[in-house]
Structures are given as C-alpha cells and as structure tokens.
Amino acid sequence: MRTTQYLLATLREDPSDAELISHKLMLRAGLIRKQASGLYTWLPTGLKVLRKVEQIVREEMDATGASEVLMPMVQSADLWEESGRWGDFGPELLRIKDRHHRDFCLGPTHEEVITAMIRDEIRSYKQCPAVYYQIQSKFRDEVRPRFGVMRAREFLMKDAYSFHTSEESLEETYQVMYQAYSNIFNRLGLEFRAVIADTGAIGGSTSHEFHVLADSGEDAIAFSTGSDYAANVEKAEAIAPSETVPNASQEMEKIATPDAKTIDQVSQQLGMPNTQCLKTLIVKGSSETQPVVAICLRGDHELNELKVEKHELVAAPLEMASDEIIKQTTGANPGSIGPVNLNIPMLVDRDAAVMADFSCGANEDGFHFVGVNWGRDATIGEVFDCRNIVEGDTSPDGKGTLEVKRGIEVGHIFQLGTKYSEAMKANVLSENGKSVTLTMGCYGIGVSRIVAAAIEQNHDDYGIIWPDAIAPFQVAIVPMNMHRSHRVAEHAEKLYQALTEAGFEVLFDDRKERPGVMFADIELIGVPHRIVISERGIDAGNYEYKHRRHNDKIDVEIDNALTFLKEKLA
C-alpha cells in the first residue's frame, strides 16, 4: 500500500477527549474515528487489525469443531419475554419499536435467539454436544461510553453457545473452549491470564475471565508464580498460614494511646509493626437478633467485602455499623475497639488467628492493650477468610506465591446450566427416550476490545508496538527524499514490488514528506519491521533495518535484503 493512495489519517496531537492511552493512540494512528458517543468508524488501518484478530478467533473456533452461524442483530422482544430478561435487563438493552409498533431490541448477546433456534432444530441427544458461534456487531447502551472501543456501545464480539445432555459433556466442551481461548491469545501474541470469575448477571456456575495484562486494566488479578492459578483479587482465597500460633511471651497490659485512631497511628505510638496490631471492624449482622458482627484482621490487611458478606451472620450487601452502634456495643469509638471481653459474634481472619502478643483496642476511648493472646485474653471467634490477598501470599493451590497485576477483560466463558433452556423449553430426547432439558455453556470474546487491549499492553512514547500476528502492515519501506533521488525511488519501488509479490503486507511511504514525519508515522502506526532506503546507504551497498520493538538498526546488504526480510517476516 502506498501512503499517497491510502487514508493514513495520523494525527500529530493527542486528541483532547481521550483519557486512555489506547484510545489516544487509536485516534492518532488513524485506526478509528468517533461518529457519536460510543459509536466508531474503523478506518482502513484499524479494520486491518480488527480483521486479523477476527480471523484468528474464527480459525481457533473452527478448530474446536464449533459451527459458525449468523444471527440477526435485531431481536424480537417475544424471545426475551420467554427468558424473562425483557423485564430484567437494564437500560443497556436498547429497546426499539418497528414501524408496526412491535417490540424489538438490539442484541447485546444472543442466548435467547440461539436457544430458540436449537429448540426447533435439535431433537436428539445424538446431535449433542452442539456448539455454535458467530462474530457480529453487538450493541450495549452504556450509560457513559468511554475509552474509545474499550467501552463502546457498538462493538464486535465473538459469542459461542454450547448445548449438552449432561454436565460431563458441558465440562468437556468448557475445557475445549478454555484451551481454544488460550490458543487465541497466544496466537495474538498477548500476555494474558485466565482467571476464576464471578458469573455476574448472565447466571450459571463455573466461569473464567480471560484478561490481557496491562497497567491500565480495570481489574486487579492475583496469579501464582508457581502454577496456573489466577483469580480476580476480590475472588482469590487467602489461605490459612502454615505457621502455628506462637506461645504467649508477654502479659496483657493497657496503654494510653491518645488520638491514635488508625492502625498506623497506633503502630507508631506503640512502636510496634502494624503486622503486630489487630484491626477490629464492626459490620451489620444478617438478623435482628445478631445486629452486629466483629471482624478481626491483621493490621496490614484489608477487608474483602465480597468474602465477608457471603458469611451467614453478615448482612449482604456489607454495611459498616454506625459510630453510634459501635459505641453502644463496645463502649468505645472505632479506633479503640478490640476482641477482649467483646460479647458479639466475631469473624477472625486466618492470619489474625495466628497472631500472638498483639495489640488491639481496649474498648475504651484512648486506650489499647498490648501483649494480647487469643484464648488467654480474648475468646477467638470463627476463623474465616476475611481479607484481600496481597502480593507474596501463598497461592491457594499451595504452589508458589501470588503476584498482583492489572488486566483488561477480553474473554469470558461460562457454564450456564439450564437458565435459558428451562425457561424456553429447549429439550431433546435422551438415549432412553426421555425428554431432557439441555444444559448450556456460553463463551464470549470482545474482538474489537482486543485491539485496544493489545495497544494498552504494547506501546511506548512513540506509538503502538503491534504483535506480529495483528499488525496492520508487516513491513514499512521508508525512502529518504525519494522525490529528489531517482536512485532511492528506484530501489524503493523495486523492493516494494518484490515484497508485495512475495505476499507480504507492505506500507510504502511514498509521500513528499520530511524523514522525521515519515519515521514518526511509521512508529505511531507500529509497523513491526522497517526498512530505510537512502543515497548514503545505497552508496555503501546497504538498506537500514529496524524492528519496532528494538532500538538497534542493522545494515542489510542490498542484494541480501529480500532474503533477510523474508526470514524476519516468516
């Protein structure tokens, strides 16, 4: 492709309305343009990347044996009434009326359409497992679309659905999909993690999210240095420490701690590390007979609300008790409370349970105890996982320790169960002639989102650094002052022809621009391989080669250039 015949559409300045680096770079590198809030046009360069991602997804889906279909994006409300989601789904579901005032919606997902189709087409267990996928534009009416295509309203998605007559079959297909997703992200050349996830609004039981790792990611992910274990930080288990409780070596003593309200202030006043201080929180209980529950954590640990609110004694969603209630219950204000003589239900975090000779509030404003020991000085409550994991924690599978990184969710696989098939009566005849409700799985990939996530993970101050597999062009030819040098022009044209004929995707910068402008554009767009052709180089018998990811420039003999590039691009 010659830049003079191409909508390069690069911008010099950062667009003012873009916050995220991928959003800025997608605009600046001429990948997308905004049409309206959350609605984008994919320009030629962006679409080339999008199609490459799409093709890798398609090939790996085909390799699983799944069949591609294409469902309508406009869906009849009748189906959503059947599943019960017409009423349940929030305003993200864009509801529309056609010219005859019939209700439709723009599909944000296709469980209803596929389940209705399967109900009509699949009659026997012999036709199961049945696995279908599509790659299609979806619409979700986000209340505040932002970050470019990362959270757009219209976006390209791969959604797959599987239908089974047994849990074992669903589990098997789920594993196949898990592997296919891993293959996809490996082929895309992206660093990713499959993490255990909450199933959220779609329903069902087991589920994994696939995250592309990037500092700007919305989610924090804990993963093991010694195994495949990975989970959203909120879901990662903080396992019981292997240490046993040390023996008590101090006597309990009450010490004045005026104005020490936070753990850090207490730790400082007492001259003890915060790992030696016990933090006590009072939260609302789940019943009127037990209106409050105490939570004890090691001073350096943070409460995990999701874990604690799952305990039967605790109100869900979690709510902290008011200062008034705390005073009434403990006799002190928050900041001076502790488990000694505290007569309410208590959850003690696993790490707090192995503390000895610790400090805690004395349930008297301005006083703390030191040298406290469980059992001797305070009755220990139920030991329970109450905290967020931190880096360095032992992995829940016992292998290695946990690291925390940030990730962007680009894929999600669910074992859906019978939520839709039951509501919509998708049954088949089993081997022994009985009607059974199909069990479902569903498997999504945000195809357009992957493009943004790839940039979040792969960029520098100069622009995008595409993984080879999804680069819009494989190689760029940058001739120096070609319009003044016939020799440079001739060499550039010849190399362009040769590479194009060899089937490579070449961006040939034949503009009448200064070298600096050309270099900046090629780096901004992120073309992996770059060849510079100049008078001086030709005199020395060389072209100059550089990879976008590395700083070193290599002189390549002109006669050897094609072979050299073919090897690099292979």
Place this chain on the structure above:
Amino acid sequence: MRTTQYLLATLREDPSDAELISHKLMLRAGLIRKQASGLYTWLPTGLKVLRKVEQIVREEMDATGASEVLMPMVQSADLWEESGRWGDFGPELLRIKDRHHRDFCLGPTHEEVITAMIRDEIRSYKQCPAVYYQIQSKFRDEVRPRFGVMRAREFLMKDAYSFHTSEESLEETYQVMYQAYSNIFNRLGLEFRAVIADTGAIGGSTSHEFHVLADSGEDAIAFSTGSDYAANVEKAEAIAPSETVPNASQEMEKIATPDAKTIDQVSQQLGMPNTQCLKTLIVKGSSETQPVVAICLRGDHELNELKVEKHELVAAPLEMASDEIIKQTTGANPGSIGPVNLNIPMLVDRDAAVMADFSCGANEDGFHFVGVNWGRDATIGEVFDCRNIVEGDTSPDGKGTLEVKRGIEVGHIFQLGTKYSEAMKANVLSENGKSVTLTMGCYGIGVSRIVAAAIEQNHDDYGIIWPDAIAPFQVAIVPMNMHRSHRVAEHAEKLYQALTEAGFEVLFDDRKERPGVMFADIELIGVPHRIVISERGIDAGNYEYKHRRHNDKIDVEIDNALTFLKEKLA
C-alpha cells in the same frame, strides 16, 4: 465435515409460508431460519455460501484500490438532519432513541456517515479520488418483508462511496466499479446484465443496475442480442423505425363501428390487423392553457408513462383525462377518438408516425375512419418516443434486436454528484488553492440477496444447483450402508481424509440413513460434485461420480479417484 457432527437442518416438506422458490429452498436446504418477520439466522450451510459471496466481493473491491472501512450500523440523527434525509426518508428508516432520549437510526445506507468522515479527513485534491467500501449488516424496515432474504429487513450489503474533484474522475471510478461488478458476477458464476436505470430516491444522474437473470425476477429487462445494451424495460428507448412513410394508397372513409371500444374490437370489426389501427389517448397537460394532450400509438403498442410524463407539455405524474373532458375536447367518448381535425397538442409515437392508410376514431361515437394518412387527412403532432419496447425491436444502439428477460436487482452503481457533499459541506482545496465541493459516487451490492438470486437462477425439482464458486461444499461423499459394510466405511474415511488434507471442502454423509435420504439431501443442498461408494462399486474397482448439473454418472477407478476429483475441483 461429517453430517453427524453438523447442523444439516434439511426439511422434507415445503415450508407453508414461502412463496418464492429460493425462499423455499433456503429453508429446506437448511441455509436460513426465520427469527421474526424479515429477520433470519444464517445456519452453517447458508453462512458458508454467504461468506464466499462476501469474499469474492471483497477481493474485487480491493482490486479496484478501494479501502475497506467499517462504519457503525447505529447512526446519529444529527447527520441525517444535515443531509435533510431525517425528514425525507420514509418509515423504512428505523428511528430509535437511546437511553438518554437522543435520536439515532439503524443504517439502511451510509452516505451521511462516510461524507461526514471524509469532510474531516480529506483536505486536498491530492487525496482524491478517495474510494471506501464496507461489508456490513443493514436494516430497512420494509412494510411487508417477504421472499426470505430476498426482501428481508436485516441484510448484508457491500456499500462503497467515492469522492472526486472532477466529473471526469467520477466517471473514471464509475467505469472501474462497473468493471469490478462485472468481474464479481462473472466470478460468482451467475448470468447477469448491467442495465441503465432510474436513480430513484438516492438522487444523482447516471446509474446502472446489475441484475441476475431469473424468471421470477421483479424487473423486466430489455437487452440486445447483438451488443451489451441493456435497460429496464421502462427506460429502454424505442428508436425510430428505419422505414419511411409509405405513400397513401387509399381514400379516407368513415365507417360505422358500433360497440367497438378497444383496439382489438376495432381491428376485428374493420378486418384490419391492429398494427394498422391508430390508438389515441388523451392525457392531462402540464399547464392550464394546454389542459390536455393527445398521444397517438400504433394499435399493438403500449404507452410508456415514464417517457411521456417527461415531455414538457404533459403533467407529471402522468394522469389520463376524464371521459367528460375527452368528450368535451373531441366530441366523442374514448374508443372513438383520433387525430383527424383534433385541435390539441399531440405527441405521435415514432412507429405511429410511419403508418399509412391506417384506421382511427372519427371523434364521433360509433364511427372510425379507414385509409387515413398523415399530412393529407390529419396534421401530425410532435414525433416522440411514447411506448414500451417489445421483443424484436431494434436495439437503441442499432446493434441487434431487443429481448426481454426478468431480473433480480443485486447491484446498483450511481453517479451521485454533490447532493450529500454540498448539504454536508464536504470540500477540499483544489490544485489552485480554492475550496471545491467533492463529487460523489456510490456503489451497492446486496450480498445476502445474491445468495437467493443465485438459487432463483440455478435450481431444479430436486433442489439447489450451486455455481462452483459459492457452493457450501465442493464435494459430497455418499457411502452406501457404511454402517453395515466395513469396506465401504474404510474407503469413505480414506477418501474423506485425502480430500480434506488436499484442502477441499467435503461433506461426508456418515449418517445411518437410507441411500435415498442421503441422495435427496445432497441434491437439495446442491453440492456440485458427488462420489458414491458402495460394495458393488468396490468389487468392480470403482467409485461413482456425478455432477449436480448433469445426469450422467461416471465410474472412476478407485486408484485414480483422488486425481480425478482434484482435476474436477481445481
């Protein structure tokens, strides 16, 4: 693909709600299923065909140098307000409101979005011509969706747009597109005609429609046996006959023709062929000073309203004069009127103008003249093309004669002009630094409609007969009673492996079905090449080969089968 692991979804019976043969066959062959009125899911077999059509369209668009983009299907009303179409477009434009009550629509076409994009991205004449295309789902809220995907509400379309700084450049790109469209339909293996067309609601001047020929087509097309000339029958010019007017050989005479109201009745009563009778019609004129105009046609010819209403004397849209006005103007009722002593403006069709010794109404109820000659008996009005062409007419380009066939419109190319660029202020700087309004072309292909049109043109009583280029599978392997014959199974598996490894798309019917059922399905789906493997054949050292389009079966030596098929499929 093994049929046991595939959603074949063939139906034995004709679906009751399908009228058109392609609609019936697409349902019966398992290509599509209806989700709601005008909304279809493409099942695996249908999608394979659709993707092949799409890929051929994409390749030929790329070959023109056009760049692929992808615009949002949901479009902001603001752009449609700018172009003036928000108010103008009928209820086919599905207008929607998002959660913030802002107006949007589902794109039936993308002139507004692309023009807005070009206005921002293209600054200079140097960037022109700029040609972009996309392949995308469109939505048109048809009042009565019907004929399956032939007239669906959601459909796949290729739409392209070009931007120019001169008419010459537009004309050039128009020719390139014309050629690309011809290449596409040739590669698809379809019999088609490019016909001169009205531009309709989109506006602009020159335009061609591309029609796939099929008896069920909605449009009548006239085309020459001796040249490329083709036009919609309504637009085809009826050129002046080469004959000069014969000399008068009879005297004018008035004859009673009681109760003869139609040309056929007159012709019968007078014992003259209707080609010798003149038909006179009275239509409304375009001004109050000339309230009526007479149109004279040869008795066997039909009035072409579109042609006549374009004449400045005639009211548009065309309206026939009332009986009362006719009586008042001519003195007679329709059926007895003619040009003799008729003192109103008159258009005489070119063929009517070369008649001699003809009959016509005497402007007196129940009487006709015979032996009438122009000039001597009646003043001839303006000679004008007033009629529909008929088969056998000389082609307007003088080469060959016209035939009339029916066609299905699958493509349309327009020279749009400045309708959108002017309204939306899409200007660039010209070579001499002045701002000029861009001139546009637009070019559409109904990708999903092509699938239906291909079937309308290619089918028989047994099902679809795909052109090779778009067949869902290239070859089918049909083993006879494979589940009872280990030998047949082994041969079938081996051939399936070999063909699949050679990169061919094979449908391997490994179902436990009777041969008749398998043959019927393979023919219904329309797989071009079929191999039957049987015990008897193996004993004789042969497989049986048949092409879907031909009746003869060929015995192919087993050892030679792979080579034979590779040649056939190449």
